[in-house]
Structure formats: C-alpha cells, structure tokens
Amino acid sequence: xxxxxxxxxxxxxxxxxxxxxxxxxxxxxxxxxxxxxxxxxxxxxxxxxxxxxxxxxxxxxxxxxxxxxxxxxxxxxxxxxxxxxxxxxxxxxxxxxxxxxxxxxxxxxxxxxxxxxxxxxxxxxxxxxxxxxxxxxxxxxxxxxxxxxxxxxxxxxxxxxxxxxxxxxxxxxxxxxxxx
Numbered sequence: 001x002x003x004x005x006x007x008x009x010x011x012x013x014x015x016x017x018x019x020x021x022x023x024x025x026x027x028x029x030x031x032x033x034x035x036x037x038x039x040x041x042x043x044x045x046x047x048x049x050x051x052x053x054x055x056x057x058x059x060x061x062x063x064x065x066x067x068x069x070x071x072x073x074x075x076x077x078x079x080x081x082x083x084x085x086x087x088x089x090x091x092x093x094x095x096x097x098x099x100x101x102x103x104x105x106x107x108x109x110x111x112x113x114x115x116x117x118x119x120x121x122x123x124x125x126x127x128x129x130x131x132x133x134x135x136x137x138x139x140x141x142x143x144x145x146x147x148x149x150x151x152x153x154x155x156x157x158x159x160x161x162x163x164x165x166x167x168x169x170x171x172x173x174x175x176x177x178x179x180x
Contacts, residue, residue: 043071045112052108053101056143060100060135067101075101095127103136107143117147125158133158 046069053067057077066078075090077097090098103124110119121140125133133156141162144150152159160166168180 039071046071046073049105049108049112052111053104056107056139057100057104059139059142060104060132061097062131062135067104069105075105077101096129096132099124099127100132100136103140107140111143117144118149118151119144119147120151122153123155124152125154125156137162 050067050069053069054065057063057065057067063079068076068078070076077088077090077093079086079088090101093101103121119140124140125136128136137158140150140152140159152163169177170180171177
C-alpha cells in the first residue's frame with residue numbers, strides 16, 4: 001500500500017513538473033512575442049499620432065506640412081521647399097513653429113490616449129502671430145470639444161470668443177493680483 005501511495009505521489013509530481021515546464025515555456029514565448037511586437041505597436045501609435053497632429057498643425061498654421069514623430073520620439077516637420085521635400089527637426093523650427101508643433105502633438109496625445117476629459121494649457125499662444133493664435137483657439141476648441149473641463153492660462157484674449165467663462169487677473173505693484 002505504501003508503495004502505491006509513493007508511486008501515485010511521484011506520478012502527480014511528474015505531472016506538476018511537466019505542467020510547470022509547459023507554463024514556463026509559454027511564459028518565455030509570450031515575453032518574446034511581446035518584445036517583438038513592442039516596436040511595431042509603438043510605430044502604429046506614432047503613425048496615428050502623427051496623422052492627427054498633422055491635421056491639427058495644418059489647421060493652426062494654414063500650411064501644407066506634415067508632422068512626424070520618429071522612432072526615437074524626435075519631432076520633424078516635413079514640407080516642400082522649391083519642389084524638394086525638406087525635413088526639419090524641432091530645434092530648426094522657428095518659435096511659432098515649435099509652439100504649434102508641440103501643441104499639435106499634445107492635443108493629438110490628449111485625443112488618442114487620455115481617458116480623462118480635462119485639459120490644461122499654460123500660455124499656449126507664446127511665440128504665435130495673431131493669425132495662428134486665432135487658429136489655435138479654434139483648433140483647441142475642436143480637439144477638446146468633448147472634454148468636460150479645459151483650463152487656459154493666457155496673457156492675450158485669443159480664447160475669449162470660444163470660452164464660457166473668463167477670469168481676468170490684474171497685478172498691482174503695491175497690492176498684488178486681483179480678480180477683475
């Protein structure tokens with residue numbers, strides 16, 4: 001009887017060992033598949049983000065350009081100059097182009113990846129001319145149209161026409177800041 005009990009225990013341990021080896025092989029294979037899939041999945045996200053950011057950038061700038069977010073997450077602006085494709089990296093862009101590109105990426109990220117519908121923008125019109133400021137106000141309104149709440153901090157009135165509530169602050173040298 002003891003021999004049968006031992007034989008049954010050994011058989012059970014053998015089955016557990018085979019199951020553990022199979023689970024370990026499966027886990028190793030699964031990790032390998034995930035590792036191989038990471039770059040293609042990331043590329044798909046960057047492509048989707050680039051397409052959406054391009055639409056937003058074009059809406060703000062009224063220029064026929066393309067934004068690309070590369071594999072190292074470098075931002076490039078692609079346009080045509082004298083009939084030839086020209087690729088400029090972020091640091092080569094003007095201040096207004098940099099701000100427009102950064103905001104286009106941020107708005108695209110918010111639309112694609114953010115489950116919360118709240119946005120904060122601090123001085124989004126910095127380095128933008130009047131036309132781009134007005135276009136940006138409209139682009140932000142469109143891109144965040146289904147957001148529950150949007151906060152914009154600005155020193156100009158670009159967003160006054162597209163906001164429900166405006167809080168104006170005035171800074172006095174002797175008494176500090178006050179709500180107008």
